[in-house]
Amino acid sequence: MTDKKPMRILSGIQPSGVLHIGNYFGMMKPAIALQAEGEALYFIADYHALTSVRDPEALRENSRRVAVDFLACGLDPERATVFRHSDVPQVTELAWILSTVAPMGLLERATSYKDKLARGMAATVGLFNYPVLMAADILIYDSDIVPVGKDQKQHIEITRDLAVKINETFGHVFKLPEARIQAATETVPGIDGQKMSKSYGNNIDIFGDEKDTRKRVMSIVTDSSPVDAPKDPANSTIFKLYSLMASKNEIADMRDRSLKGGTGYSDFKKQLFEKLWEYFAPMRKRREEILSDKSYIEDVLARGAKRANEIADQVMQRVRAAVGLR
DSSP states (O other): OOOOOOEEEEEEEOOOSSHHHHHIIIIIIIHHHGGSEEEEEEEEEHHHHTTTTTOHHHHHHHHHHHHHHHHHHTOOOEEEEEEEEGGGGGHHHHHHHHHHOHHHHHHHHHHHHHHHHHHTTOHHHHHHHHHHHHHHHTTTTTTTTTEEEEGGHHHHHHHHHHHHHHHHHHHOOOOEEEEOGGGGGGBBBBSSBBBBBBGTTTBBTTTHHHHHHHHHHHHHOHHHHHHHHOGGGGGGGHHHHHHHOHHHHHOOOOOHHHHOOOOOOHHHHHHHHHHHHTTHHHHHHHHHHHSSTTTTTHHHHHHHHHHHHHHOOOOOHHHHHHHTTO
16 A cells, blocks of 8 residues: 655745735735645746846845745745745756647747736747746646636646647656636735736735835725715725735624725725734744844755755656656
8 A cells, every 4th residue: 555645736936026915815825825735835936037037136135035025924844845946947958848849829829928018028038938937847846736826827727738748749757737726816906906916016015114004005096985975895995905814803894884984994094004014913023033044044945945856856857768868
């Protein structure tokens, strides 16, 4: 009788800027929860960030900051593996091998590529080939589950298509990963009511200073309803953000007061700020502790890289043998 291997879960985040509460509730919190479900691997996608970040110092600093913030928010390096993308260079070798079977039409249909071009990004080969590198990220660790938002589901489908292409051409090489859709990714609004994004400038940072955080909360866009008028919580960015952090009773109380009228948006914003500041207080404390130990982050990333390389080396030996390289 053989022992069943634990489910392997892979998740990554780009170090393209300071993390905001949309990142936390949309990706980080659900991903951290997966530590309890199996063998979780989390990578800081600095290779991917090269498609948009051109400042090498900023990329290095962002990568380190993402690691600090992830650990402060609850990632446990004793239960999960966290590492930098670029500490596993085999992933770029696998991306090349996958690109030799990747149909152009498959990549041309990638909606994220079209969306990024529409937002003004340059049409580079790296941007076009982004789904192939993402497929390599997933396949090189024999991943079982990949938690993603709805906007990333197509990338998992492309990954599966490329894995099937390799398997059909060279025999069974890869297992087929499954997407786990994280619905919350689509529902975290920014201060303008649109999806929270650093690129839109509508973000509230997880670890922003108190004055700036309060200012951004107080600048949330609302309608012109007077204080006495009832307010629809379903259309309130304040209520939606508050609901991510508050208890059921607190949520019900804000809903009732909104529908009743008599409370202005300014008071609801103050209530949201207090809840947000309280919610992230333990994480701010943990972050200070992490930063006080100069070697802690590099030690965690080094241990993570060692484990990630052990898995990647095993998979790449299998791939190279299958395609005829070794």
